[in-house]
Amino acid sequence: MTGTLDSEALGTAATATTSLLRFATAGSVDDGKSTLVGRLLHDSKSVLTDQLEAVSRASRERGQEAPDLALLTDGLRAEREQGITIDVAYRYFATPKRRFILADTPGHVQYTRNMVTGASTAELAVVLVDARNGVVEQTRRHAAVAALLRVPHVVLAVNKMDLVDYQESVFAAIADAFSAYATSLGVPEVTAIPISALEGDNVVDASAHMDWYSGPTVLEHLETVQVTHDPTDDAARFPVQYVIRPQTAEHPDYRGYAGQIASGVLRVGDRVTVHPSGQTSTITAIDNLGQAVATAWAPQSVTLRLADDLDISRGDVLAPSEADLVPSQDVTATVCHLHDTPLVPGARVLLKVATRTVKARVEDIPSRLTLADLSQHPAPGQLVANDIGRVVLRTAEPLPLDPYARSRRTGSFLLVDPSDGSTLTAGMAGDAFADADSPVATAADDEGWDF
Incomplete structure (x- = not known):
């Protein structure tokens, strides 16, 4: 953009x-x-x-x-x-x-x-x-x-x-x-x-x-303190929250995609790609509080209309077609474990990012961070409450995650217990310390979980 x-x-x-x-x-x-x-x-x-x-x-x-x-x-x-x-x-x-x-x-x-x-x-x-x-x-x-x-x-x-x-x-x-x-x-x-x-x-x-x-x-x-931030500095990300199809006599063909702009700026005429499907289209209209606008930016809540009738649903992310965003099923992240039940390799969880929730599995826990001296404890075997460590996840569907170092909004996620919906872990995609050039950077057979 x-x-x-x-x-x-x-x-x-x-x-x-x-x-x-x-x-x-x-x-x-x-x-x-x-x-x-x-x-x-x-x-x-x-x-x-x-x-x-x-x-x-x-x-x-x-x-x-x-x-x-x-x-x-x-x-x-x-x-x-x-x-x-x-x-x-x-x-x-x-x-x-x-x-x-x-x-x-x-x-x-x-x-x-x-x-x-x-x-x-x-x-x-x-x-x-x-x-x-x-x-x-x-x-x-x-x-x-x-x-x-x-x-x-x-x-x-x-x-x-x-x-x-x-x-x-x-x-x-x-x-x-x-x-x-x-x-x-x-x-x-x-x-x-x-x-x-x-x-x-x-x-x-x-x-x-x-x-x-x-x-x-x-x-x-x-x-x-100056917290002014120019929205044009960030790549645009638009997680779809709801598909609007009023089908009224006044708007018989209306199809809009509602949500909150997570980052960046969107304009009428922008070419966008729908992730993770990879479909592309052009923004033909932006509705903000019932008014047509030519430009919208984070964190406004708007409805987008596209030139093409595409298969888009809640959880999809619209981004500029030239954006460096590649959906993947393999997620490496820094996490803070929040739950009293330990997080262990092999655990089946739900991963929630923005408006999308998918099944996932914990493949590995390579290290745990010791905050007292910022050392890495290799292969801890598990993360208990308050632990911060690195994890490797495999998701059932490709996810368009940004590195957390690039976007706090579209690079963060939660791991949720699929049995009772309790929040287990807060995650930050990528190595949160290594991305900052910090000196700190140093069995799926069960039905429904085969991915």
Whole structure:
């Protein structure tokens, strides 16, 4: 596909992209993630009066004089009793400059899978570090997961600066250590901010205790970080969600293919190929909210009409005919195992990517990643909950998967248990670390499963 969007359309696309920021918090246990989120919501006036009253009441019942802002996100009973975050807590808030979707993820090692869930769609990750402890193993683990998931922006929030007398030297040493490690993983950008979530220093308002720091507060950075993305930079991908055939007197021959554009730009007149069948046609019309448009881009939901009557159904992917997209039944991927039941070679699963679900078999598990030192453990034999490793899959039908390094949307998939529909594994097509040139890159007889 060639050409660019006209200035008005591109401006609209940029506005749609930058008006919403998805971000996730991560860090070790007791580093103060939930307190940071609570402080962010409280000081930005994003907490309703009744919510604050409920938190104040719960805090008093626990013998605390001041409201424990962590309770704004730790909503599960077990979380409040133990004082930890277990599940991913999603919060929605807005300021005059931007809207936000926040995922507060757990810090415990056994809940690493939940961090993968929360950060999988994030455009920014806030990694907290206790200023007293510095960069620890879990900090490195979360940095590695952020790199694995291709999170474009990482904020290092050095918390509890009030407990180290707001010393600049402590902050500088931690920032240098973390930045060096993150850079080795291929993280493109790290912004370090010294904070005290409990006291509110540099969360929403600038701190009066750290005059040596002249950078933005956490909220200022969230409001101004550049996440503008030109849709023309990506190859177009359109997973078909639904075939529309109204067959009315007004539209007797209408045949449209509805779905959300996963990436790139589509225009009337574009030559497209239907994957995996390989059929080709030309886009003759694009309907957006009932209006005919000449151009559409990700993540708009539209209906496409083609010049030819082709055999197209849910799960097919339309892409520019010149695109480098070759459907295959052999899938090599980096995965994070989410389920308590181990993933083993020979397992029969369902593979779900975009709007398509196919049968698949686990052929091999070549290695498991040790996040503490980024080493590869060869031939582990299985992946248990929270493990990250490489797998080789064989699918019943060819799939048009992009490498995850190229597209987070059309390069990601889920493995699902065919017996009960539970999610087993989150996958990223290709070697997620090797594709980034990182130093980390170092029996089918059963009926219905013969492929």
